[in-house]
Amino acid sequence: MIRYFYKALADIRSNRFLNLITMVTISLSILMVSLCLLFFENLGRIMDGWNQEGRAMVYLVPEFSTEMRPELASAITQMDGVVQITFVSKDRALARLKNQMAGSTRFLDTLEENPLPHAFEIRIQTQNGFEPVAAVVRQIESLDLVESVEYGQKWLARMLDLFQLFRLTGYVMCALFLLIAFFITASTVRLVFHSRQSEVEIMRLVGATDRFIKMPFYVTGLIQGAVGGILGLLILFAAYLAVWSGISQSMGDLFHLDVRFLSVAAMGGIWVVSTFLGWFGCYLSLRQLLK
Amino acid sequence: MNLDTGKNAIIRLFNVTKHYGGKPALHNVSLDIEPGEFVFISGPSGAGKSTLLKVLYLAETVSAGQILIDGMNLSRISPARLPFLRRRFGMVFQDFKLIPTLTVFDNVALALEVAGKKPSFIRKKVMHVLRVTGMEKKAHMLPPTLSGGEQQRVAVARAVAGDPDIILADEPTGSLDQASARRVLEILLAYHKKGGTILVASHHLQQLQTVVTGRSIVLEKGRLISATRLEPYAL
């Protein structure tokens, strides 16, 4: 194995130009992919942060009477993700409102009847992102006794839809980049192989198996993928440091944005994908070339 | 054909014919070669000498007839086993077939690497055969920087490195001056003395004959026209 590794290094050296092109292509595509990932990971986290509260008001229909309260409360509590429920009677709601508005207006005192509905104040788990929250809200809204559910930043849901679409486009583009890198890897292998046709023929004549002939190509592919991946991630990290230190100095005090570099797991994943890419490009080309 | 006479034969050809499209390059050639024999194949250019060697290590397949190598029928060798057959041969090609981007050392080592030998063994063995062929000082040079005679010796070193049962040498002295030719022959001869079977194809036979006891086979237009024993001459 070590011998194949040295052979592969020698191969890379003797085909410097082609191998460089492959490595640069892989690293650029990995750069694009990890840039997308970095962007979406952070945007996702920031948006989740905005919805951290998970507080929602469940307004009940006028027909609701307090005897129905335990049954309804337990029905809502049983739903996935509902962690806390507090009943807010219409009287308490009015009192709260008066308290908040104290001094600013006498309007509320003039009311003969309390126009506010009974309500539950609930808290929903948010650590799994936005989608589960929206699902619980929909579920609660479908109950007969519930008039409507008002929850933190409803506009966030709409923005999240947009974000999903945006993210999908990003990932499709990433896939495209990877595909291009893959094709370039595969065709470099083909070029290198053709440039070595006579060498391969000699190896065969002195008794080399196909495995022996292919091995250095595979190792080369793995090295290219691995090095390309690390290169892409390093470029991204350098860019991240440069850009982010600039931003955080000028705006750090204005907004608190929780921006982080890719997690170790994500970097590991990207690196594995990139290494696999190098290997797979080789595999497909050689399967075609050596039948 | 009497099958018994060739019982011990390491190479057996039965009515082997080879066409490259048109006229046959080999025509109905039958031949038995015993282990340890030194066989000269001579004949004018185009007689089929190279073709005869090529069909033995399956660089070419025969059009008709059968070849047995140590009892193995070549027509039944699967592609997966072909490399193992070739490792039993040491080949000296007319055009050397050295890899220009590998050093002399690596070119010779290749013959052992393909057989999966250990690096420490390879290092020792390669330096040994390079010493025998007088090329150890040029071990780290690339073949294109060497003279024809030196490349020829590297090719011979590679052929003997794997301790093959059979050495096939195609015009091994073809492009060499008298001294280099003699040197190459001495190496082959030493290998022969250790019991190796050697087939040498050459169109200037006289130069070779003086060196060794063996059998002389003459080809003409693809036909085997004579097979005689050569008497030894002193070196």
Ligand SMILES: Nc1ncnc2c1ncn2[C@@H]1O[C@H](COP(=O)(O)OP(=O)(O)O)[C@@H](O)[C@H]1O
């Ligand atoms: N690859 C080939 N394709 C077509 N004809 C060939 C090929 N190799 C050899 N021949 C023909 O076969 C005949 C024998 O060639 P060869 O075995 O090389 O002869 P020798 O080695 O005795 O000079 C010649 O007529 C040659 O032209």
Ligand SMILES: [Mg+2]
């Ligand atoms: Mg010839």
